[in-house]
Amino acid sequence: MLQSARSSFMIATDMAQKFVDRFCATIRYNVNVMDTDGIIIAARDTHRIGTYHEIAHALILEHREAAVVPTDGDSPPGVLPGVNLPLRHRGEVVGVVGVTGATPEVAEVAHTVRTAIEAMLEYEWERQQLDHRQDRKKTFVDALLYKDESDPVQLNDLARRCGYDPDLPRMPVVLEIGGGSLHDYLTAVKGSAYHTKQDLSVVGSSGHVTVFKVVPASACAIVEETRCCFSDYCAAIDDECAAVNLEPPMKYASGPIQSSASRYRMSLRAALWIMHRCPERLAFCSDHTHELLLHSIAxxxxxxxxxxxxxxxxxxxxxxxxxxxxxxxxxxxxxxxxxxxxxxxxxxxxxxxxxxxxxxxxxxxxxxxxxxxxxxxxxxxxxxxxxxxxxxxxxxxxxxxxxxxxxxxxxxxx
Structure with a gap:
C-alpha cells in the first residue's frame, strides 16, 4: 500500500454519505468519496465503504489534477472505470471524489459533483467555526461576568481567541427592553450603524441587553467625546429598531470605561445601578459619578x-x-x-x-x-x-x- 498523506481537515463520513445519497437520487451514476488514505468513506454502493481505492490514493500522493480509469483497461482491485478528482478545502487536498462510468459521459458530471462537495465542505467548515466561536464567547462571557476572581491573563487570552482586542477601552451600555424577544433586540444592536466587530454584545442574566462598546481614546474633550459616542450609539440602535419594526428600548445606561477586562464586571454593575435609579432615558455614567460613589459607602x-x-x-x-x-x-x-x-x-x-x-x-x-x-x-x-x-x-x-x-x-x- 502507498504511504499516508494525512490532511489537517477531515471530511465527516456521515455528512459525505448524506450528500452522496441526495446527489445519487438525481443521477444514474455511482459516486464515491475517498479520504486522503484512499479509503472509501461514502458511496452509492455502500458495500464498497471501507475498501481501499488505489487510484484515488495515488492521485493525492502524486499531486495530480485527475485520474481517469478507462473502461477497456486493467484496473487495480477495488477500482472501477470512471473519473476521480481531488477535493480541496481552502487550498488543501482533503480527499477524492470518483464518479463511475464511461469516461466521456461522466467527466462533466464528476466536475459538477466535486464543485458541489467543495461548496458543502466550505459551508460546514464555516458553520463549525461559528459554533466554536459561540462556545468560546460563552466561556469568555461566563468568566468575564459571572466567575469570581477570574485571572486577568486568562481573560485576555479568551478575549483574543474570540477575536476581541482586550486592550481597547470599552464602556458598558445597558438596554432596558419593555417587551419582545431580547435576542431580537440583540440582533438589532449588532445590525446598528455604529456597532463594530470589537463591540462585545450579550444578553445578561439581569434580563438586559448589554454591550461593551469600544470608545475613542481622545486626547482632549475626553468626557464629551465619550458622551457623544454613547448618544450616537443609542440613536443608531433606535434607528435600527425602527427599521425592523421593534419598539425602541425604554432606557439606556452607561457605566465607567475600562481598559482591563477584569474590571468589566464591576463596571456593568455600576451601569445597572444607574439604569435602575436614574430617570433619564439616556443615563450617561459621568453625570452620576457623585451619586454612584456615595452609594458605595457602607x-x-x-x-x-x-x-x-x-x-x-x-x-x-x-x-x-x-x-x-x-x-x-x-x-x-x-x-x-x-x-x-x-x-x-x-x-x-x-x-x-x-x-x-x-x-x-x-x-x-x-x-x-x-x-x-x-x-x-x-x-x-x-x-x-x-x-x-x-x-x-x-x-x-x-x-x-x-x-x-x-x-x-x-x-x-x-
Missing amino acids: PEVWHTVFDYLWARMQGSPLVDGTTLDQLGRTFMVLREENMSPKRAATRLGVHRNTVVFRMNRLNELCGLDPVANWREREMLYLLFGHMLRHTPLPETLTIASGVPFVPSVQNYLI
Missing part, C-alpha cells in the same frame, strides 16, 4: 457620621419634622441649581423669598453657611442625602410649569 459609615447630628436637628425647637424635611428638599434642589434661589424657586414652584427664608432657617439651625463655604455645602448635601435614604421623596414632584421631575438625590438611594 450604611454603617453613614450612621456613624450623621446619626447623632441628625437626631439633634430633629430635636431642635426651631423646626418640626415637616419643616426639617422641607428644608432638606429645598437645599438639595438649590444645590442642583448652583445655589441660585431664583432657579430653585422655579423648580419648587414657590417664591424666591421663600427659598431665601428656608436657607436662613437652615443656617440658623446648623450654624453653617453653604452659600459661602463649599465644604459646608457638601457636608449638608451628604447629611440630607443620608436623611432622604430613610425619608424618600415621592416618585415625582411637580414644579410650577407642571413638568414632573425627580431630584437627583434619589438617584443614589436604595
Whole structure:
C-alpha cells in the first residue's frame, strides 16, 4: 500500500454519505468519496465503504489534477472505470471524489459533483467555526461576568481567541427592553450603524441587553467625546429598531470605561445601578459619578457620621419634622441649581423669598453657611442625602410649569 498523506481537515463520513445519497437520487451514476488514505468513506454502493481505492490514493500522493480509469483497461482491485478528482478545502487536498462510468459521459458530471462537495465542505467548515466561536464567547462571557476572581491573563487570552482586542477601552451600555424577544433586540444592536466587530454584545442574566462598546481614546474633550459616542450609539440602535419594526428600548445606561477586562464586571454593575435609579432615558455614567460613589459607602459609615447630628436637628425647637424635611428638599434642589434661589424657586414652584427664608432657617439651625463655604455645602448635601435614604421623596414632584421631575438625590438611594 502507498504511504499516508494525512490532511489537517477531515471530511465527516456521515455528512459525505448524506450528500452522496441526495446527489445519487438525481443521477444514474455511482459516486464515491475517498479520504486522503484512499479509503472509501461514502458511496452509492455502500458495500464498497471501507475498501481501499488505489487510484484515488495515488492521485493525492502524486499531486495530480485527475485520474481517469478507462473502461477497456486493467484496473487495480477495488477500482472501477470512471473519473476521480481531488477535493480541496481552502487550498488543501482533503480527499477524492470518483464518479463511475464511461469516461466521456461522466467527466462533466464528476466536475459538477466535486464543485458541489467543495461548496458543502466550505459551508460546514464555516458553520463549525461559528459554533466554536459561540462556545468560546460563552466561556469568555461566563468568566468575564459571572466567575469570581477570574485571572486577568486568562481573560485576555479568551478575549483574543474570540477575536476581541482586550486592550481597547470599552464602556458598558445597558438596554432596558419593555417587551419582545431580547435576542431580537440583540440582533438589532449588532445590525446598528455604529456597532463594530470589537463591540462585545450579550444578553445578561439581569434580563438586559448589554454591550461593551469600544470608545475613542481622545486626547482632549475626553468626557464629551465619550458622551457623544454613547448618544450616537443609542440613536443608531433606535434607528435600527425602527427599521425592523421593534419598539425602541425604554432606557439606556452607561457605566465607567475600562481598559482591563477584569474590571468589566464591576463596571456593568455600576451601569445597572444607574439604569435602575436614574430617570433619564439616556443615563450617561459621568453625570452620576457623585451619586454612584456615595452609594458605595457602607450604611454603617453613614450612621456613624450623621446619626447623632441628625437626631439633634430633629430635636431642635426651631423646626418640626415637616419643616426639617422641607428644608432638606429645598437645599438639595438649590444645590442642583448652583445655589441660585431664583432657579430653585422655579423648580419648587414657590417664591424666591421663600427659598431665601428656608436657607436662613437652615443656617440658623446648623450654624453653617453653604452659600459661602463649599465644604459646608457638601457636608449638608451628604447629611440630607443620608436623611432622604430613610425619608424618600415621592416618585415625582411637580414644579410650577407642571413638568414632573425627580431630584437627583434619589438617584443614589436604595
